[in-house]
Amino acid sequence: MRASTRRIATFLETLCLLAFGLPVLGAARDLTFFLVSDVHAGMQYKNSEPPITAAAYEQHLVDTLDVIATIPGRPWPQGPVAEAMQGLGPVGKPSGLIVAGDLTQSRAAVQWKDFDRLFPWQGLAPKRFPVFAGAGNHDAGSKTGPVRDALRARNQAMLKAGQLSTLSSDGLHSAWVWQGVHFVNVNLYAGDAPQPGEKPGSMRDPEGSLTFLRTYLAKNAPAPTPVVIIQHFGLDKSTWWTQDERRALYAAITNYNVVAILHGHTHAITHLQFPGAEDLKVFGQGGPRFDCFSAGAFKQETKKGQPWPGWRHPCECYVFHLTDNQFVAALYTGGTNGWYTGRGEAELQVVKALSPGK
Numbered sequence: 001m002r003a004s005t006r007r008i009a010t011f012l013e014t015l016c017l018l019a020f021g022l023p024v025l026g027a028a029r030d031l032t033f034f035l036v037s038d039v040h041a042g043m044q045y046k047n048s049e050p051p052i053t054a055a056a057y058e059q060h061l062v063d064t065l066d067v068i069a070t071i072p073g074r075p076w077p078q079g080p081v082a083e084a085m086q087g088l089g090p091v092g093k094p095s096g097l098i099v100a101g102d103l104t105q106s107r108a109a110v111q112w113k114d115f116d117r118l119f120p121w122q123g124l125a126p127k128r129f130p131v132f133a134g135a136g137n138h139d140a141g142s143k144t145g146p147v148r149d150a151l152r153a154r155n156q157a158m159l160k161a162g163q164l165s166t167l168s169s170d171g172l173h174s175a176w177v178w179q180g181v182h183f184v185n186v187n188l189y190a191g192d193a194p195q196p197g198e199k200p201g202s203m204r205d206p207e208g209s210l211t212f213l214r215t216y217l218a219k220n221a222p223a224p225t226p227v228v229i230i231q232h233f234g235l236d237k238s239t240w241w242t243q244d245e246r247r248a249l250y251a252a253i254t255n256y257n258v259v260a261i262l263h264g265h266t267h268a269i270t271h272l273q274f275p276g277a278e279d280l281k282v283f284g285q286g287g288p289r290f291d292c293f294s295a296g297a298f299k300q301e302t303k304k305g306q307p308w309p310g311w312r313h314p315c316e317c318y319v320f321h322l323t324d325n326q327f328v329a330a331l332y333t334g335g336t337n338g339w340y341t342g343r344g345e346a347e348l349q350v351v352k353a354l355s356p357g358k
């Protein structure tokens, strides 16, 4: 759609919203959402110099959230993203803030309480957006630990409020729809049984999430319906999940229009392809490759007993925007230019066409 045509369409939709209080049936998609990860609520570094106390760490989380709250209304970054967004104005209010796992440092009940208070699922206008959170390896350890139980309760409350549309039978994995885009949260990673020798509920048990994903996609999201998958582990070949599990995920999503896979765990800001170039011998040439995004982390690190490399940028947040025919991703860090600049900048910004599909 040309910029001028889109402006007229947006004007008409606004008029209908004002007049009738309802969105126009079949209105153009104008979807914004954010991705962050690896909060590690409850973390502290007693032995670093200077020490980072629990209170200081929590203040860091609050400050980071406050920076993220300033993203809506900002102009898009110069370059391909700004060009693609011409006529669509600045960053819109996000439908939600997705948190891709490691919500707590060590799955303690008190740490969950901190996370739940700082990242309320309902949001808290105007500075906190609705939160969609998944479990990471730091939140695992048993099927009935305090974080798992609390996540299930939170999912139930979100389902009741209409913020989620589908839950797995155990209440852990979830799905929802924003403006025709289907989101599936498989928590740790997409897989079914614990890895060999691992206990149920451990940090290497995906708890049936691949079956949940497969069933959900078959029922709700035949191609070209756009799909976004959220998991904690990165999609690269790592020691955290097996090559067979990665191949099973690839087989499960090959025939669907998965427009993005969002993840955490690596604490690195990345935009990579799944399968990666090194996988093609095993996965086969010529098949689809999926865009995977990691926003980095909330968590401060220390090195040789000292804070390193300083508080995160002061925030690391991927911002996505989808229309009916276009997908845009850019990384906001709150630095000098607001948007991330530096190594890999060009690869981190993504503009691509979307197959039409509701």
Ligand SMILES: [Zn+2]
Pocket: 102, 136, 137, 138, 232, 264, 265, 266
């Ligand atoms: Zn992790």
